[in-house]
Amino acid sequence: MGGFYGGLRLSTAERYDCETDQWSLIAPMNKKRTFASAAVLNDKIYVAGGDDGNNCINYLNSVEVYDPDTNRWTFVAPMLFEREDFSCVAFHGCLYALGGCNETSSDLSTEKYDPAEDKWTEIPGMVIPSYCSKVEVIDDKILHAVSYHLLTELVRSSKNTPEDKFLHICLCKSQKSHRNSFDFGLCLIYVQQILSRTIFGRTNMF
Structure with missing residues (x-):
């Protein structure tokens, strides 16, 4: 999902079928993204953050979710902070965003997303901030x-x-x-x- 090709940011996404050993395109994301992070939560794929700039970095806080049943990407609530080079993980029904950096800081706090409320909240930070x-x-x-x-x-x-x-x-x-x-x-x-x-x-x- 996303990435670079010939120096250009991508919004395309692909799916691998282990039975046929083949890759195929799925619906493209709504935003071009590089250095984003993704995780699976409730049988849906969430992709968050990254940047979409071609000639300069444009950090993102937007988040979108892919529903494999409908082959559609939908925006959900944005993160509290723009970030790239970070990690997302699903845990206890929520999505956690850890670390990363943006134009102003490489000491970003941790936040978690509750899909039931479509809301991000800040939680206590990591011992050692990182990207x-x-x-x-x-x-x-x-x-x-x-x-x-x-x-x-x-x-x-x-x-x-x-x-x-x-x-x-x-x-x-x-x-x-x-x-x-x-x-x-x-x-x-x-x-x-x-x-x-x-x-x-x-x-x-x-």
Whole structure:
């Protein structure tokens, strides 16, 4: 969904059919987007933020949702902050937007979207603000891998924690990777209760 082609921003989107091993075009998004983030919530695809500028960066806070049953994209409430190079994740019926940057800041707060109310709200920020980070839901927590090999998690509110908050939990083993390599090459993989990190094809256990 979105991206670059020949230096131009795209609004096109494609779908992969694993049974036929083929890609096909679906309806294009309403906005051209690069460096956006997407997540699946309630069997629909949400794409948020990014930028749509061709000759200059134009940060976006708009959000649209794709319904595979109707093959249509529809705008929903925009995020509170314009942002790109961030991560979205679905968690407990809401959509979370973490990190990123825009023209004025690379220290953006965290916000979550409630589809029932079509509303974004700001929540307590991460321990270490970041961009180009990756997130995954594991053991009913949002695991957030950020720059400089740091790993944090979002702890849900409970009797012991009155509000959602992020905690610093550990450091990755390797301290040798260049920061940019870590930022742009990181993937979180969760398979059979094993968490690993892959950097340009190399996988190391935490």
